[in-house]
Amino acid sequence: MEHSFIAWAKQRVSKLSQPEVGIGDDAAVLRASNRSRVVTTDSLCEGSHFLLAECGPRAVGRKLAGVNLSDLAAMAATPTDLFVSACLTKLPRRTKNSEPMMPATGGASNSKASLLPETTATGSSDGELSPSQVAVEIFEGIVEYAEKYGVSISGGDTNLWDGPLVVSMTAIGEAPEGGCWLRSGAKPGDHVVVTGELGGSILGRHLNVEPRIELAMLLRKEFLVHEATDISDGLGVDLLSLFTASRCGAEIELGKIPISDAARKLAMSSGRMAVDHALGDGEDFELLLAIPDSEMQRLPQELAGVRLTSIGRFVSRTGLWQRDGGKVRQLAPKGYVHGTSS
Amino acid sequence: MEHSFIAWAKQRVSKLSQPEVGIGDDAAVLRASNRSRVVTTDSLCEGSHFLLAECGPRAVGRKLAGVNLSDLAAMAATPTDLFVSACLTKLPRRTKNSEPMMPATGGASNSKASLLPETTATGSSDGELSPSQVAVEIFEGIVEYAEKYGVSISGGDTNLWDGPLVVSMTAIGEAPEGGCWLRSGAKPGDHVVVTGELGGSILGRHLNVEPRIELAMLLRKEFLVHEATDISDGLGVDLLSLFTASRCGAEIELGKIPISDAARKLAMSSGRMAVDHALGDGEDFELLLAIPDSEMQRLPQELAGVRLTSIGRFVSRTGLWQRDGGKVRQLAPKGYVHGTSS
Numbered sequence: 001m002e003h004s005f006i007a008w009a010k011q012r013v014s015k016l017s018q019p020e021v022g023i024g025d026d027a028a029v030l031r032a033s034n035r036s037r038v039v040t041t042d043s044l045c046e047g048s049h050f051l052l053a054e055c056g057p058r059a060v061g062r063k064l065a066g067v068n069l070s071d072l073a074a075m076a077a078t079p080t081d082l083f084v085s086a087c088l089t090k091l092p093r094r095t096k097n098s099e100p101m102m103p104a105t106g107g108a109s110n111s112k113a114s115l116l117p118e119t120t121a122t123g124s125s126d127g128e129l130s131p132s133q134v135a136v137e138i139f140e141g142i143v144e145y146a147e148k149y150g151v152s153i154s155g156g157d158t159n160l161w162d163g164p165l166v167v168s169m170t171a172i173g174e175a176p177e178g179g180c181w182l183r184s185g186a187k188p189g190d191h192v193v194v195t196g197e198l199g200g201s202i203l204g205r206h207l208n209v210e211p212r213i214e215l216a217m218l219l220r221k222e223f224l225v226h227e228a229t230d231i232s233d234g235l236g237v238d239l240l241s242l243f244t245a246s247r248c249g250a251e252i253e254l255g256k257i258p259i260s261d262a263a264r265k266l267a268m269s270s271g272r273m274a275v276d277h278a279l280g281d282g283e284d285f286e287l288l289l290a291i292p293d294s295e296m297q298r299l300p301q302e303l304a305g306v307r308l309t310s311i312g313r314f315v316s317r318t319g320l321w322q323r324d325g326g327k328v329r330q331l332a333p334k335g336y337v338h339g340t341s342s
Numbered sequence: 343m344e345h346s347f348i349a350w351a352k353q354r355v356s357k358l359s360q361p362e363v364g365i366g367d368d369a370a371v372l373r374a375s376n377r378s379r380v381v382t383t384d385s386l387c388e389g390s391h392f393l394l395a396e397c398g399p400r401a402v403g404r405k406l407a408g409v410n411l412s413d414l415a416a417m418a419a420t421p422t423d424l425f426v427s428a429c430l431t432k433l434p435r436r437t438k439n440s441e442p443m444m445p446a447t448g449g450a451s452n453s454k455a456s457l458l459p460e461t462t463a464t465g466s467s468d469g470e471l472s473p474s475q476v477a478v479e480i481f482e483g484i485v486e487y488a489e490k491y492g493v494s495i496s497g498g499d500t501n502l503w504d505g506p507l508v509v510s511m512t513a514i515g516e517a518p519e520g521g522c523w524l525r526s527g528a529k530p531g532d533h534v535v536v537t538g539e540l541g542g543s544i545l546g547r548h549l550n551v552e553p554r555i556e557l558a559m560l561l562r563k564e565f566l567v568h569e570a571t572d573i574s575d576g577l578g579v580d581l582l583s584l585f586t587a588s589r590c591g592a593e594i595e596l597g598k599i600p601i602s603d604a605a606r607k608l609a610m611s612s613g614r615m616a617v618d619h620a621l622g623d624g625e626d627f628e629l630l631l632a633i634p635d636s637e638m639q640r641l642p643q644e645l646a647g648v649r650l651t652s653i654g655r656f657v658s659r660t661g662l663w664q665r666d667g668g669k670v671r672q673l674a675p676k677g678y679v680h681g682t683s684s
Contacts, residue, residue, distance in 0.1 A: 020378055021524060026382065026413045026414075026416040026525070026572060027380045027416070027419065027515075027522075029517055030379040030381060031378060032375070032378045032379075033374070034374055034376070036362055036371050036372060036373060036374045037374075037514075038369045038372075039369055039425060039496065039497060039512075040368065040369035040497065041427050041497060041512055042427070042499050043427040045505060045508075046503075046505070047503060047504055047505070048503045048504075071369050072368075083383045083512055085384070087385055154381065155381060157384050157385055159387050159390060161387040162389055162390075163387060163388070163389070163506050163508070166508045168383070168427050168510035170381075172381065180363070180371055182363060183366070183367050230368060241345070
């Protein structure tokens, strides 16, 4: 299937931003730039990061793009190019396919029909998708993000095998003027700031990742941020890795953590507190930032439509601490590095 | 395992060439360069591209690096950075491990022992490797190539799951002065030139890929090459994709194809001719070049220790043709896009 898929993909990306040389050669060529390049790579495995039968392949493509772009946002980089690699199960897959495969009109579906005849040949009405159809749907999910963030899909690789679905992406961006946000710059006294609301991503947000690209670029331009990471393993665990890199600790106030509706909903059935979900669930893909006190005065409560909340301070004493009125006690990070991932 | 593995990997690569920001942050930062960046990505799936139980994980790392670097060689790019992603089976794997896990001396093994205690905790003497051990061995295979070609290992991702082993790599390089070799530049009259000897890679060479990096850089600097690709699907198939991009055809003389000893050996048991193996086997990872007649006069028969052979000419008539004395007849490409891959 690779040759017909490449031909289709090449046509499908022709309206997106274009690299110097894109899909179809031995490698892609990205235009020279005087900025440093920022590069991240992340894979998603069926059964660990998604359930194909439940979410459908387009959601897999969206999530893949979302989590990789989230890493670039955490560096304050401007994304430019995506590279995709898919290991597709050889046999047809029975799966939900929320999007119509063959809309009545539109250039994309026409090119699908002409270049990937097998897409129509093997019936998909009963929810069975051929490897080509799975590949097309994953790609369409990625295209949604590429269009939204003005990024090229510049290359990739497809393989057929006997195993479940595995997708990998490498996302490339340009460093902002003055350099990226790194993990090692937090200073005692800096505010611990989180974007959005946390917890309960398993109820759906983990498949609809909103990478904080626009917010990060605004923050990088207008405010001094000492360091950043994105919340993928859970606030507690990611905070720990952040202040460990900076050789300090953090004191947070649990009452200040912005809790998502999903975390509250989950708490009703999980037997855990909503704040525990916010602290530990992971896959929030919000940003966790160290912002100096002087900047906090002028930081708005919301930027690019996203809430910004100070939940505590970085402190010179190492470890994660909970401040409750006058009392301070140690807090277990509790981040559940989610069941099956690393 | 991810945090201890990252700590180990960070130390392991400290003697390699270094990017501006490497392993351990949300993304890597590559130094600004005035050259265009060349980027390729390729995945390998257990059961399709390797048999873990037979070859061991270090060979998987070597092959992963080899095939990705081969794509950069086909662009005449200078490799700079490798990014690796691995989806590791959760349970211990019974596999050949040709290299000793714990040599008595040496910094690398010490750091292994101190940072990855589980590497020693779960016994490996009977050929069972924990996910961490598999990850370390794959990484060591990649390090071999990184050292040989002066490349950084700049980032990656590890995941545990229930499926077989999948590894992905993105290799980044810099374009040569004057630009990369593309697939669309062959002109009728150009010689069809191949490097090395072809066929029978399944007998071992497919696991010990020698990317033609040095040769490509010498050729790019000293000779005019109209286009290039690497032979991964088989000479016939790759030749077809090469001249299709250039809208021409090729006439080759079967008797001139350099046949490897492995192809001859395989022919003794396969019932096929050695030349068929050379034409169709794939995974040779040699280069296929279009070189103008004027350059052929001064092209040596060997460069950087690698044989260079003209096996025919590009012609204006489309299609793949076999010239045998005065007769010309059409030739089926026969490249077997190998059984289980795309």
